[in-house]
Amino acid sequence: MSNSYDVIVIGSGPGGYVCAIRAAQLGLKTAIVEREHLGGICLNWGCIPTKALLRSAEVLHLAEHADAYGLKLEGKISPDLQAVVKRSRGVSGRLTTGVGFLMKKNKIDVIWGEAKLTKAAKGVAPAEIKVSKPGKKAMEPQNPPPKNTLGEGTYAAKHIIVATGARPRALPGIEPDGKLIWTYFEAMVPPEMPKKLLVMGSGAIGIEFASFYNAMGVDVTVVELMPNIMPVEDSEISGFARKQLEKQGLKIITEAKVSKVDKAADSVTAHVETKDGKTQKIEADRLISAVGVQGNIENLGLEELGVKTDRGCVVIDGYGKSSIEGIYAIGDVAGPPMLAHKAEHEGVICVEKIAGVPGVHPLDKSMIPGCTYCHPQVASVGLTEAKAKEAGYEIRVGRFPFVANGKAIALGEDQGLVKTIFDKKTGQLLGAHMVGAEVTELIEGFVVAMNLETTEEELMHSVFPHPTLSEMMKESVLDAYDRVLNA
Structure with a gap:
């Protein structure tokens, strides 16, 4: 034919x-x-338009904290939603x-x-x-x-x-309607900014939108069924990220689920059941359903x-x-x-x-990296500490904090952590996990290392430029072998 x-x-x-x-x-x-x-x-x-939204949120955050960089911006700084x-x-x-x-x-x-x-x-x-x-x-x-x-x-x-x-996956009885209950489609083009927002699910989509709307001044609450936000991530990393997000004003409820949603003319009331069997009602202007795809x-x-x-x-x-x-x-x-x-x-x-x-x-x-572009960013590849232990590995774990890195301090982004996991017997890099500024760009270094079957010895003998955030990657490796230099 x-x-x-x-x-x-x-x-x-x-x-x-x-x-x-x-x-x-x-x-x-x-x-x-x-x-x-x-x-x-x-x-x-x-992927792309959400990162554009998050970039606007990042610039707004920097502008609101300009004084921390020795800068004075005159007048009120506020987002123009339509722009x-x-x-x-x-x-x-x-x-x-x-x-x-x-x-x-x-x-x-x-x-x-x-x-x-x-x-x-x-x-x-x-x-x-x-x-x-x-x-x-x-x-x-x-x-x-x-x-x-x-x-x-x-x-x-x-x-x-x-x-x-x-x-987007829809839960029975809490199906998105395009007005009160949103998927990422509606969340990306809101006609007006809600005052209160409930986000159901704390995977990458849920946390990124929660981070964006929180930066824009919205009162945001996240409800997650699992014990940790971003459940696929290493628990230490997700715990660190949670603390930072809560410091920014985000409210997070874990080990809980939205069992029912009552709709009013221009708002919703979510019935949130916690692990102890109790139910609390949370009112919001809009609800984002981010329970997977x-x-x-x-x-x-x-x-x-x-x-x-x-x-x-x-x-x-x-x-x-x-x-x-x-x-x-x-x-x-x-x-x-x-x-x-x-x-x-x-x-x-x-x-x-x-x-x-x-x-x-x-x-x-096992070598596919995952990235979440909230503030702070989260990125990872390979096994978490818990998964490595479950797989029977005897492991060595290295950590290096952003607060000990010169470039992070100069950027005003000193809150973060780089964590590496090695097979104690062979020196094989099993996993790398990061939270902090620009870690979604840094993670590929560990991805390449894993694909090349690089050992701790080769990583420790690689020269990293100074001053860079990437230096923390090497320091984390050194820490796993009790050779850390700057912490």
Whole structure:
């Protein structure tokens, strides 16, 4: 058939568009199907615009504390909500346009619409893809389809890669309504700033929005089911972060859940049950539901084709291959960790395996870094101290505080901690965990070290520039072996 390709990727988020680019680089005739936004959730409603919001909050924080840097700012400093949101949307739009350029540059056809897989004639392809016009909700005036795109029709490919991402998970009885109960979509473009806000869930999404709104002067309360906020992080790091966030005025309730929400005309009352069985009522103008995400596997025709799924995600092997020959999945729809950088790497591995590139290895999820861009930032890779012990390792743990680092003190950001965990027998770096200024930039040093199977000896003999925050990374390693120099 004329609409035939080597590879068709369904979804143009970070995983999808990167996968398509790599396929084109490898000489495969490639198309990508998108129903809503080039760049997916990450560029349009997730990673990028939230960081723009948080940057505005950071600048506001610095301005409010200008006197600590010997500066005097005249007049009242206050956020202009509409301007903050406009900047965030502008950053997003700039990058989305960039994805369109990359598709054109790499000669990747963009097919605009809703995709559904159907059974194809034997020997033609694993399935046909029927593309229909996207629904009205999907199409937004601010982001119309790029020029020179294909549209409705039937397409086929030897290899179909599902990269449809995920959406906010909703709890029964506390479903988001777009007005009083928000997901990250509404939280990113508030028409006005609430006076009181309740955030349900303290993962990266919940804590980042809690940090943003708190910096903007909102009275914020976070409710978390687990004993610690940011439950996937090392407990010592999350405990440190909690203290700093509470110092900034954030209210945090752990080992508790929102069991019920009463709605009024312009406010909500949440019934919060604590571990001792008691219930307290918390009134707020708005509630953000940040209880995780779930894969977009519905209405794609996967079940009819026999593609195996589990807990809302496509089951894959180490190279993205599903239970059906010629059909693959990458990114959030393929399961946790649901991170953009994991999706990108998964997409590259998947298509390189398809193309027969030698030396392709399955993704090692233990070496995927996690970052939370609250204030202070949190970043980690590898095993936590508790997980390392559970795995049976005899460990050495190193710590170095920001308060002993010259650059951190000069920046006025002396509250933080770098923690490293080593196998006592081999010197293998098992995990690294950080909280403090710019740790989301620093963590990649430890990621590279782990990928290169670097030992403590090599890290201790590496020269780190002075004065930098990165010096704390080496000092943490030294501390694990009782050789710390500056603390």
